[in-house]
Amino acid sequence: MGIFLQLALDFVDLSRALLVAESAMAAGADWLEAGTPLIKSEGLNAVRELRRRFPHHCIVADMKIMDAGRIEVECAAKAGANLVDVLGAASDATIAECIQAGKNYGAKIVVDLISVPDPVTRARQVEALGADYLTVHVAIDDQMVGRDPFETLRQVSQAVQIPVGVAGGINSATAAQAVASGASYIIVGGAITKAKNPDQATREIRRAIDEQVVIPTTLFHRVGAAHIIEALKQVSAANLSDALHRSGVLPDIRPVFAGLKVAGRVLTVRTYPGDWAKPVEAIDRAEPGDVIVIDAGGVGPAVWGELATHSAIQRHVAGVVIHGGLRDAGDIAPLRFPAFSRLVMPNAGEPKGFGEIGIPIRIGQMTIETGDWLVGDDDGVVVLPQKIAVEYANRAMDVLERENRIREEIKSGKTLATVTELLRWEKKVS
Numbered sequence: 140m141g142i143f144l145q146l147a148l149d150f151v152d153l154s155r156a157l158l159v160a161e162s163a164m165a166a167g168a169d170w171l172e173a174g175t176p177l178i179k180s181e182g183l184n185a186v187r188e189l190r191r192r193f194p195h196h197c198i199v200a201d202m203k204i205m206d207a208g209r210i211e212v213e214c215a216a217k218a219g220a221n222l223v224d225v226l227g228a229a230s231d232a233t234i235a236e237c238i239q240a241g242k243n244y245g246a247k248i249v250v251d252l253i254s255v256p257d258p259v260t261r262a263r264q265v266e267a268l269g270a271d272y273l274t275v276h277v278a279i280d281d282q283m284v285g286r287d288p289f290e291t292l293r294q295v296s297q298a299v300q301i302p303v304g305v306a307g308g309i310n311s312a313t314a315a316q317a318v319a320s321g322a323s324y325i326i327v328g329g330a331i332t333k334a335k336n337p338d339q340a341t342r343e344i345r346r347a348i349d350e351q352v353v354i355p356t357t358l359f360h361r362v363g364a365a366h367i368i369e370a371l372k373q374v375s376a377a378n379l380s381d382a383l384h385r386s387g388v389l390p391d392i393r394p395v396f397a398g399l400k401v402a403g404r405v406l407t408v409r410t411y412p413g414d415w416a417k418p419v420e421a422i423d424r425a426e427p428g429d430v431i432v433i434d435a436g437g438v439g440p441a442v443w444g445e446l447a448t449h450s451a452i453q454r455h456v457a458g459v460v461i462h463g464g465l466r467d468a469g470d471i472a473p474l475r476f477p478a479f480s481r482l483v484m485p486n487a488g489e490p491k492g493f494g495e496i497g498i499p500i501r502i503g504q505m506t507i508e509t510g511d512w513l514v515g516d517d518d519g520v521v522v523l524p525q526k527i528a529v530e531y532a533n534r535a536m537d538v539l540e541r542e543n544r545i546r547e548e549i550k551s552g553k554t555l556a557t558v559t560e561l562l563r564w565e566k567k568v569s
């Protein structure tokens with residue numbers, strides 16, 4: 140038996156899900172899953188419509204059943220599902236009821252081991268209860284902190300006899316690893332549903348599975364602490380702010396030059412207005428790729444200019460952010476050095492040395508620490524606190540990937556309002 144590719148339609152709008160389903164099924168996906176968000180949003184009509192459009196394909200209802208297994212399996216099966224998903228975290232009674240209802244209504248039962256503390260033990264238990272399939276699954280939110288399913292998949296696939304599948308951020312670069320780790324079926328959501336070309340994405344993943352090859356991708360994979368910058372170099376300040384629940388923005392800080400982006404680790408400086416000693420000394424303290432963030436009280440005179448910029452370039456400093464003034468803009472422009480400031484002016488102060496390097500600073504409501512991360516572009520500057528950097532760098536990538544998909548649907552002739560069904564989801568004033 141070959142390895143099945145299951146497409147997880149994790150949309151909230153059925154029309155968008157069907158668009159991708161048509162494309163991906165024609166390109167090599169085997170099983171079609173009504174994702175949990177889709178079922179929660181559209182109900183089992185999503186399963187009925189998938190069954191109607193794909194009468195001969197295996198339809199999976201990712202119900203993530205936690206209770207009332209009998210009725211939930213019955214209605215999913217009657218809606219047209221071949222496989223119904225129950226959580227391994229549910230009680231044995233619920234899982235046994237699902238299995239029995241599955242027998243009665245012609246549906247196979249998949250037990251999803253998502254967030255189960257001891258997946259190997261639970262896998263053996265539910266196999267003994269009569270489960271038909273087992274899925275090793277890393278939750279979307281756990282993917283954002285860098286977790287992957289492969290070691291657990293290897294252990295579980297060796298512990299049971301029933302087919303074991305995998306879900307959790309699988310993409311064209313990791314699908315082969317999923318097969319090598321023992322997967323009998325591979326569930327892919329975002330790497331296809333957020334792809335600009337779902338058919339091409341499906342073909343690549345299909346090839347990765349069938350030929351056991353790694354097909355590199357810069358999208359749909361999540362970084363760990365050592366590679367945060369890789370994600371931040373891809374996302375915009377807007378993506379990062381969206382990921383941070385629309386926060387993180389440094390107020391009143393504007394790009395001095397258009398078309399320049401910076402992403403990097405922060406080195407902070409506090410100085411007295413106009414006192415450019417510590418800002419310039421920080422250049423010598425910075426690591427390559429750092430962004431120097433200066434709190435000069437939000438007022439002039441300038442604490443940064445053309446000579447400081449040449450010095451920063453020598454030290455491979457990635458950019459400068461000034462809560463205060465910059466000068467020599469015309470001379471800095473041709474250097475294409477990313478600079479962001481509250482003010483631009485011709486007058487500087489004196490290098491008196493009042494201030495400190497590396498200490499926490501405060502700009503507006505934001506406390507910024509050395510070691511935090513930052514993205515700046517034509518929109519402004521967003522700071523990412525280091526303690527949440529892995530998660531929110533990954534969530535910013537997720538924002539970028541989702542917008543890539545929406546853009547393609549708009550380019551196909553739709554509007555943003557229709558693609559996102561704004562009218563449907565507007566906050567209803569009761």
Ligand SMILES: O=C([C@H](O)CO)[C@H](O)[C@H](O)COP(=O)(O)O
Nearest residue numbers: 147175306307308309327328329
């Ligand atoms: O089951 C899923 C998740 O809990 C959201 O419903 C996904 O379908 C599953 O994780 C596959 O999606 P990706 O992780 O994006 O490949």
